[in-house]
Amino acid sequence: MKIKHYLTLADAEFLLDKAYQYADERHFNVSIAVVDETGNLLTMKRMDGASAMTANLCIEKARCSAISRKPSKLFEDIIRNGQMGFLTMNSFSGMLEGGEPVLYEGHLVGAIGVSGVKSFEDAEIAQYAIQEFLAQVNH
Template identity: 75%
Template sequence: MQTKHYLTLSDAEFLLNQAHQYAVDHTFNVSICIVDETGNLLAMKRMDGASPMTANLAIEKARCSAISRRPSAVFENLIKNGQMGFLTMETFSGMLEGGEPILYDGQLVGAVGVSGVKSFQDAEIAQFAIERFLAQFV
């Protein structure tokens, strides 16, 4: 048997709060979500002024990242570079920058998804929250 790390609700709320504070500090109106390693929603926040559409996009970006164990931008870049086959996958969506995996001790424990500003800024918010979260364990 092996030990498996996982995100608690407290962990998800910490990540959500870190991402939210970063967005507030930069005057971004976004939706932020935290999913577990299977892509299931743990916590979510849609900020005042964020488009309703961003809520679903944030979830899909996070799920994409969790299921693939990669930043969702990887798939956006593959598609931009001509691998259009990814667009035909009905069971896999959220292939836009803004989903970031959370890796702890070599294990995927979840992902953060953000939507509402430019894609690189969505990813920046998620990366900031993850860095702050993981810094607690160093």
Template identity: 80%
Template sequence: MKTKHYLTLSDAEFLLDAAHQYAMQNSFNVSITVVDETGNLLVMKRMDGAAPMTANLAIEKARCSAMSRCPSKLFEDIIKGGQMGFLTMETFSGMLEGGEPILYQGQLVGAMGVSGVKSFQDAEIAQVAIERFLAKFA
């Protein structure tokens, strides 16, 4: 039998805090979410000044990334490339850059979604938080 790794609430809060700290350092007002490997919400924060719509966008980006095991940017690139035939999902809002999978020892344990600044900056916030989190286990 294999061991299954998963995010604890403490792990999710660490990721959220690391992303929040990075966003604050860069004067970004964003919404940040962490979901488990099934795309279910673990923690969420909408910073002061972040537009209300960013909360839903962050959740959808994280869910998209968890379900696909890929950064949500992949789908944004497919859409921009005109390959729209496969798009049958209920919502397309998650298919924007800013969703990042969290992989530990090759296993998907969850994903982060960030929304509120330019999409590459949303992704950067999540990537920095994930790098800080995984560095704890190196």
């Protein structure tokens, strides 16, 4: 039998808090979501001043990343290059940069999605939170 790692609520809140702090320090108004490995929501926060539409977008970005096990930027690039014929997901909103998988010991344990600033900045926030989480877990 194998051991399966997963994100606890405390883990999800740690990721959310690190992303929030990073965004707040840069005066970014974003929404942040953390999902489990199946794409189901664990926690979400919309910062004051973040557009209402970012609340759904951050969840979709996280879900896209969890389901595909890849950064959502991959799909943005595919769409930009006109190769979206194979995509059959219900919503293309998650296929923008800003969704990042959370991998632990090579296994997907969840994903984080951020929406509200430029897409590369959304991804930067998510990547920072994951980096801080993994540093904390590995100590």
